[in-house]
Amino acid sequence: MQTQNNILALHSTVAKHSTLAMDIDIKKATGFDALEINSAKLEAWLQAGYTEAELKNLLADVPVTGIGYLRDIERQGAERDDLLKEAERLFQLANLAGAKGVQVLTGPINVQAVIDFQQHGKSKHYSGLLGLDEATQYDLTARNLTLLADLAKQYDVLLYLEALSWTPLNSLDHQLQLIDRTERDNVKMVIDYWHCFTSGVKPQDIARMNKDLIYGVHVCDSLPYEGGIANEEILRDVPTGSGVLDLVEWTAAVKATGYEGWWSCELFCKKQQQQNSYEVAKALKSLLTRLVGR
Numbered sequence: 001m002q003t004q005n006n007i008l009a010l011h012s013t014v015a016k017h018s019t020l021a022m023d024i025d026i027k028k029a030t031g032f033d034a035l036e037i038n039s040a041k042l043e044a045w046l047q048a049g050y051t052e053a054e055l056k057n058l059l060a061d062v063p064v065t066g067i068g069y070l071r072d073i074e075r076q077g078a079e080r081d082d083l084l085k086e087a088e089r090l091f092q093l094a095n096l097a098g099a100k101g102v103q104v105l106t107g108p109i110n111v112q113a114v115i116d117f118q119q120h121g122k123s124k125h126y127s128g129l130l131g132l133d134e135a136t137q138y139d140l141t142a143r144n145l146t147l148l149a150d151l152a153k154q155y156d157v158l159l160y161l162e163a164l165s166w167t168p169l170n171s172l173d174h175q176l177q178l179i180d181r182t183e184r185d186n187v188k189m190v191i192d193y194w195h196c197f198t199s200g201v202k203p204q205d206i207a208r209m210n211k212d213l214i215y216g217v218h219v220c221d222s223l224p225y226e227g228g229i230a231n232e233e234i235l236r237d238v239p240t241g242s243g244v245l246d247l248v249e250w251t252a253a254v255k256a257t258g259y260e261g262w263w264s265c266e267l268f269c270k271k272q273q274q275q276n277s278y279e280v281a282k283a284l285k286s287l288l289t290r291l292v293g294r
Contacts, residue, residue, distance in 0.1 A: 005260035012038035013267045015277035030281040034063035036264040064099040065262045072107030074141040091155035106167045142181035149184035158186035160215040165199040172201045188215035198230035203253035211257040218266040236268030251291045
């Protein structure tokens with residue numbers, strides 16, 4: 001990937017329903033520096049009958065900041081076997097795409113499991129480590145994260161952690177402690193403004209971070225949040241820049257660390273995902289440019 005500072009990356013969610021080839025064209029047409037790719041689009045390309053060599057050729061001149069995502073990283077038992085298989089596949093895809101990083105998420109990714117567990121103490125959905133004490137949650141999650149980091153090292157990729165705000169261990173301090181416990185240099189984190197906001201993290205908390213632990217930034221917005229279980233599907237259904245987050249303040253906090261890496265425009269606005277993706281991407285590129293100071 002190119003080595004310029006403050007890379008602006010087009011996230012796969014901007015044109016959520018498009019193909020990988022369309023994402024590449026949108027990126028080039030709107031002047032983004034790089035792509036952050038959802039692995040499902042890579043798999044769809046290959047499943048259509050294209051070869052791995054053709055995939056590498058397609059992305060040969062397209063910098064890729066990272067691919068996502070590996071869900072529910074705290075899985076145990078037979079589910080942990082599945083986790084490691086999924087991880088290895090993502091690391092292989094990262095190599096094919098020329099991506100240095102793979103995004104990993106705490107779980108349960110399904111917010112309904114958290115809602116059910118709060119109301120009934122159980123759920124028919126995967127519930128991860130809900131109900132266990134924090135020490136056990138830390139121990140099991142950190143062990144898995146260490147295993148994943150060692151596997152990732154074999155593929156020369158790093159992990160960028162994102163703790164989903166409705167899951168256990170969701171705060172900035174939780175994530176920093178998980179990273180510290182792994183004692184691995186290929187585990188970093190992504191600063192996602194929405195997950196920070198809905199887990200109680202403040203911009204000033206971000207400003208105090210060690211910049212070397214930040215791999216990337218998701219610039220995004222939110223509808224008003226009054227506490228409780230944060231439902232991403234509802235609260236993130238807003239154009240970036242039209243919500244309640246002070247994007248200038250959050251961006252300044254990241255920059256205060258000395259961070260000069262990549263900034264990605266993750267998008268969950270359903271209306272915009274049905275609009276002309278070129279126009280939406282163009283507006284997001286303009287917004288990122290103003291925020292980041294390019």
